[in-house]
Amino acid sequence: MSEYEAKHRDFVDLAVPxxxxxxxxxxxxxxxHWDPGEKPPQTPDGLRELIGDKYSSRWLDLAVRLALEDLGDDLPDRRWALFHVARWHWPELFAHWRDRRNPPPPRT
Known part of the structure:
Protein backbone atom coordinates (compact mmCIF):
# COMPACT_ATOMS: atom_id res chain seq x y z
CA MET A 1 0.00 0.00 0.00
CA SER A 2 1.35 3.40 -0.93
CA GLU A 3 1.72 6.27 1.52
CA TYR A 4 -1.07 8.05 -0.37
CA GLU A 5 -3.44 5.10 0.05
CA ALA A 6 -2.46 4.69 3.71
CA LYS A 7 -3.32 8.34 4.40
CA HIS A 8 -6.80 7.88 2.94
CA ARG A 9 -7.31 4.61 4.84
CA ASP A 10 -6.18 6.19 8.13
CA PHE A 11 -8.48 9.14 7.55
CA VAL A 12 -11.48 6.84 7.05
CA ASP A 13 -10.54 4.51 9.92
CA LEU A 14 -9.56 7.17 12.46
CA ALA A 15 -11.01 10.60 11.62
CA VAL A 16 -14.42 9.64 10.25
CA PRO A 17 -15.55 7.92 13.50
CA HIS A 33 -17.96 21.41 3.77
CA TRP A 34 -17.46 23.54 0.69
CA ASP A 35 -21.09 24.10 -0.32
CA PRO A 36 -22.75 26.76 1.89
CA GLY A 37 -26.14 26.02 0.30
CA GLU A 38 -26.13 22.39 1.39
CA LYS A 39 -27.66 21.47 4.74
CA PRO A 40 -26.02 18.98 7.10
CA PRO A 41 -27.22 15.41 6.59
CA GLN A 42 -29.75 14.28 9.19
CA THR A 43 -28.20 10.85 9.78
CA PRO A 44 -24.71 9.50 10.42
CA ASP A 45 -25.02 7.42 7.24
CA GLY A 46 -25.79 10.56 5.24
CA LEU A 47 -22.77 12.33 6.71
CA ARG A 48 -20.59 9.29 6.10
CA GLU A 49 -21.65 9.25 2.46
CA LEU A 50 -20.97 12.97 2.11
CA ILE A 51 -17.47 12.71 3.64
CA GLY A 52 -16.60 9.83 1.34
CA ASP A 53 -13.49 7.69 1.54
CA LYS A 54 -10.80 10.20 0.61
CA TYR A 55 -8.66 12.32 2.89
CA SER A 56 -9.95 15.88 3.29
CA SER A 57 -7.98 18.49 5.21
CA ARG A 58 -11.12 20.46 6.11
CA TRP A 59 -12.88 17.42 7.56
CA LEU A 60 -9.67 16.42 9.30
CA ASP A 61 -9.37 19.85 10.93
CA LEU A 62 -12.90 19.56 12.26
CA ALA A 63 -12.24 16.03 13.55
CA VAL A 64 -9.13 17.24 15.41
CA ARG A 65 -11.14 20.03 17.05
CA LEU A 66 -13.90 17.59 18.06
CA ALA A 67 -11.42 15.10 19.49
CA LEU A 68 -9.65 17.82 21.47
CA GLU A 69 -13.00 18.97 22.84
CA ASP A 70 -13.97 15.41 23.80
CA LEU A 71 -10.63 14.57 25.40
CA GLY A 72 -10.17 17.81 27.35
CA ASP A 73 -7.04 17.35 29.46
CA ASP A 74 -6.85 13.61 28.75
CA LEU A 75 -4.23 13.88 26.00
CA PRO A 76 -1.26 11.59 25.37
CA ASP A 77 0.97 14.67 25.45
CA ARG A 78 -0.08 17.96 27.03
CA ARG A 79 1.46 19.89 24.12
CA TRP A 80 -1.29 18.43 21.94
CA ALA A 81 -3.77 20.81 23.59
CA LEU A 82 -2.66 23.26 20.87
CA PHE A 83 -4.58 22.61 17.67
CA HIS A 84 -1.60 22.96 15.34
CA VAL A 85 0.39 20.42 17.38
CA ALA A 86 -2.52 17.97 17.68
CA ARG A 87 -3.16 18.33 13.93
CA TRP A 88 0.38 17.16 13.23
CA HIS A 89 -0.21 14.01 15.33
CA TRP A 90 -3.74 13.27 14.13
CA PRO A 91 -3.42 9.47 13.77
CA GLU A 92 -2.21 9.12 17.36
CA LEU A 93 -4.78 11.62 18.65
CA PHE A 94 -7.67 9.75 17.04
CA ALA A 95 -6.39 6.37 18.20
CA HIS A 96 -6.26 7.77 21.75
CA TRP A 97 -9.77 9.20 21.34
CA ARG A 98 -11.04 5.80 20.13
CA ASP A 99 -9.36 3.98 23.03
CA ARG A 100 -10.93 6.36 25.54
CA ARG A 101 -14.39 5.89 24.00
CA ASN A 102 -14.03 2.09 23.90
CA PRO A 103 -11.91 1.07 26.88
CA PRO A 104 -10.89 -2.60 27.07
CA PRO A 105 -13.01 -4.77 29.38
CA PRO A 106 -11.69 -5.08 32.94
CA ARG A 107 -9.58 -8.11 33.69
CA THR A 108 -11.02 -10.58 36.13
Missing amino acids: VLLSRPLTAEEFLTA
Missing part, protein backbone atom coordinates in the same frame (compact mmCIF):
# COMPACT_ATOMS: atom_id res chain seq x y z
CA VAL A 18 -14.81 11.18 15.35
CA LEU A 19 -16.91 13.11 12.85
CA LEU A 20 -19.77 10.62 13.15
CA SER A 21 -19.66 10.50 16.95
CA ARG A 22 -22.16 13.33 17.39
CA PRO A 23 -24.48 15.54 15.40
CA LEU A 24 -22.59 18.44 13.87
CA THR A 25 -23.78 21.98 14.29
CA ALA A 26 -24.48 24.00 11.16
CA GLU A 27 -21.35 26.04 11.88
CA GLU A 28 -19.18 22.94 12.24
CA PHE A 29 -20.61 21.53 9.03
CA LEU A 30 -19.92 24.74 7.12
CA THR A 31 -16.31 24.90 8.31
CA ALA A 32 -15.64 21.48 6.79
Whole structure:
Protein backbone atom coordinates (compact mmCIF):
# COMPACT_ATOMS: atom_id res chain seq x y z
CA MET A 1 0.00 0.00 0.00
CA SER A 2 1.35 3.40 -0.93
CA GLU A 3 1.72 6.27 1.52
CA TYR A 4 -1.07 8.05 -0.37
CA GLU A 5 -3.44 5.10 0.05
CA ALA A 6 -2.46 4.69 3.71
CA LYS A 7 -3.32 8.34 4.40
CA HIS A 8 -6.80 7.88 2.94
CA ARG A 9 -7.31 4.61 4.84
CA ASP A 10 -6.18 6.19 8.13
CA PHE A 11 -8.48 9.14 7.55
CA VAL A 12 -11.48 6.84 7.05
CA ASP A 13 -10.54 4.51 9.92
CA LEU A 14 -9.56 7.17 12.46
CA ALA A 15 -11.01 10.60 11.62
CA VAL A 16 -14.42 9.64 10.25
CA PRO A 17 -15.55 7.92 13.50
CA VAL A 18 -14.81 11.18 15.35
CA LEU A 19 -16.91 13.11 12.85
CA LEU A 20 -19.77 10.62 13.15
CA SER A 21 -19.66 10.50 16.95
CA ARG A 22 -22.16 13.33 17.39
CA PRO A 23 -24.48 15.54 15.40
CA LEU A 24 -22.59 18.44 13.87
CA THR A 25 -23.78 21.98 14.29
CA ALA A 26 -24.48 24.00 11.16
CA GLU A 27 -21.35 26.04 11.88
CA GLU A 28 -19.18 22.94 12.24
CA PHE A 29 -20.61 21.53 9.03
CA LEU A 30 -19.92 24.74 7.12
CA THR A 31 -16.31 24.90 8.31
CA ALA A 32 -15.64 21.48 6.79
CA HIS A 33 -17.96 21.41 3.77
CA TRP A 34 -17.46 23.54 0.69
CA ASP A 35 -21.09 24.10 -0.32
CA PRO A 36 -22.75 26.76 1.89
CA GLY A 37 -26.14 26.02 0.30
CA GLU A 38 -26.13 22.39 1.39
CA LYS A 39 -27.66 21.47 4.74
CA PRO A 40 -26.02 18.98 7.10
CA PRO A 41 -27.22 15.41 6.59
CA GLN A 42 -29.75 14.28 9.19
CA THR A 43 -28.20 10.85 9.78
CA PRO A 44 -24.71 9.50 10.42
CA ASP A 45 -25.02 7.42 7.24
CA GLY A 46 -25.79 10.56 5.24
CA LEU A 47 -22.77 12.33 6.71
CA ARG A 48 -20.59 9.29 6.10
CA GLU A 49 -21.65 9.25 2.46
CA LEU A 50 -20.97 12.97 2.11
CA ILE A 51 -17.47 12.71 3.64
CA GLY A 52 -16.60 9.83 1.34
CA ASP A 53 -13.49 7.69 1.54
CA LYS A 54 -10.80 10.20 0.61
CA TYR A 55 -8.66 12.32 2.89
CA SER A 56 -9.95 15.88 3.29
CA SER A 57 -7.98 18.49 5.21
CA ARG A 58 -11.12 20.46 6.11
CA TRP A 59 -12.88 17.42 7.56
CA LEU A 60 -9.67 16.42 9.30
CA ASP A 61 -9.37 19.85 10.93
CA LEU A 62 -12.90 19.56 12.26
CA ALA A 63 -12.24 16.03 13.55
CA VAL A 64 -9.13 17.24 15.41
CA ARG A 65 -11.14 20.03 17.05
CA LEU A 66 -13.90 17.59 18.06
CA ALA A 67 -11.42 15.10 19.49
CA LEU A 68 -9.65 17.82 21.47
CA GLU A 69 -13.00 18.97 22.84
CA ASP A 70 -13.97 15.41 23.80
CA LEU A 71 -10.63 14.57 25.40
CA GLY A 72 -10.17 17.81 27.35
CA ASP A 73 -7.04 17.35 29.46
CA ASP A 74 -6.85 13.61 28.75
CA LEU A 75 -4.23 13.88 26.00
CA PRO A 76 -1.26 11.59 25.37
CA ASP A 77 0.97 14.67 25.45
CA ARG A 78 -0.08 17.96 27.03
CA ARG A 79 1.46 19.89 24.12
CA TRP A 80 -1.29 18.43 21.94
CA ALA A 81 -3.77 20.81 23.59
CA LEU A 82 -2.66 23.26 20.87
CA PHE A 83 -4.58 22.61 17.67
CA HIS A 84 -1.60 22.96 15.34
CA VAL A 85 0.39 20.42 17.38
CA ALA A 86 -2.52 17.97 17.68
CA ARG A 87 -3.16 18.33 13.93
CA TRP A 88 0.38 17.16 13.23
CA HIS A 89 -0.21 14.01 15.33
CA TRP A 90 -3.74 13.27 14.13
CA PRO A 91 -3.42 9.47 13.77
CA GLU A 92 -2.21 9.12 17.36
CA LEU A 93 -4.78 11.62 18.65
CA PHE A 94 -7.67 9.75 17.04
CA ALA A 95 -6.39 6.37 18.20
CA HIS A 96 -6.26 7.77 21.75
CA TRP A 97 -9.77 9.20 21.34
CA ARG A 98 -11.04 5.80 20.13
CA ASP A 99 -9.36 3.98 23.03
CA ARG A 100 -10.93 6.36 25.54
CA ARG A 101 -14.39 5.89 24.00
CA ASN A 102 -14.03 2.09 23.90
CA PRO A 103 -11.91 1.07 26.88
CA PRO A 104 -10.89 -2.60 27.07
CA PRO A 105 -13.01 -4.77 29.38
CA PRO A 106 -11.69 -5.08 32.94
CA ARG A 107 -9.58 -8.11 33.69
CA THR A 108 -11.02 -10.58 36.13
